[in-house]
Amino acid sequence: MIQRINGIDGMEELEKILNRTQMDSPEVLQRVDQILDDVRLRGDSALLEYTKMYDGHELENLRVTREEIEEARENIDPGLRKAMENAIENITRFHKNQVDQGFIVQEDDILLGQLVNPIERVGIYVPGGTASYPSTVMMNVIPANLAGVREIVIATPAGKDGRIRDSVLVAADLLGVTDIFKMGGAQAVGALCYGTETIRKVDKIVGPGNIYVAMAKRKVSGMVGIDMIAGPSEVVVLAGEGANPRYIAADLIAQAEHDQRAASIVVTDSDSLAGRIEQELSRQLMELARWEIAEKALADYGALIVVDSMEEGFHIVNRLAPEHLELLTENPLEDYKRIRNAGAIFLGEYTPEPVGDYYAGPNHTLPTSRTARFSSALGVEDFCKKTSLIYYSKEALEKASGDIMTLARDEALTGHANSIRVRMED
Incomplete structure (x- = not known):
């Protein structure tokens, strides 16, 4: 069900797991x-x-109506709404x-x-399909x-009945989202980037999605901002004998049920613990509603890595x-x-990953496929732009003019040097 790998010798196989991607698929x-x-040329018709x-399903209107939102407010379970409100409070406090x-x-x-x-207009992609995620709404909108x-719009595919959860x-x-549109896939990314008769283009697109969404975001990057190119989700558990x-x-x-390409990995210095984990996986899988998805993910991208020491374990984790x-x-x-x-790091046996996915406060939009080597979680700074401000008086420019002209001439940019020189002659 889940493969065993022996320590550092298995790093090549592990890196294949965490570097799994379809981003180089010519067909996609x-x-x-x-x-x-097509969306750029034909707009709403193509969408x-x-x-x-x-x-x-066929839609007459891509935009979610106020009536649909009011109906959702009436239908939602009060306990779920309260849980969402508590999560919103935690996520807001952290950010x-x-x-x-x-x-x-x-x-x-x-x-x-x-x-x-702030960036003026942002589009947030919220996945649909086999599951849809209000947590994605909270983690991106907050x-x-x-x-x-000032303007936040959401794109999310509706279900077979033409409704959004x-x-x-x-x-x-x-959270005061400006507009919600029933659209998904690469076509939604195109609509947010180029604009259509119904949808005004945005300045940045954020949020997770399938391979088509990820590749579309990569293609439009530069015409609009994007957050990151996220791959399938992953968890690594570093565990000692007493875990x-x-x-x-x-x-x-829990990780494997996301989708069939999710990676679930354990690094431990205890062969005994690895064996007990295998037994528990077999027992618990049958209790899961999405067990077929989880079983496939564990078989293809799951791993139990037994190391000689915890020192080796920390080394492997940092490489992964x-x-x-x-x-x-x-x-x-x-x-x-x-x-x-x-x-993101989850500390101790009472801080499983779902605490961070839904509730604790730190953002759950995270770098995947080993990009945590140079990338960070989504945050407030991703929705801002920074502008430098510079003022020199005449006296300050006179003091610095020699250095500036020397640097400009070294780069053979005599026009730059002249821009300083003419001011020094007045």
């Missing part, structure tokens, strides 16, 4: 190119045709700490600064709101740079300091 790339060009083709006010530094006749302004983004609509409404195999198996399965890392060691509140590369 060709189809994405066709869809993007409606692709909605019928891929989502299986408030990321708000950047910019700075101004003034010394003598020089003023330097950095202005921080930092955008805190950054001061009540929880997604209510989450968007609670609870039942908890670990549950966490591996996982999206999610659970530390089930003897002293996780100290051991996290040894981690250099991870999207």
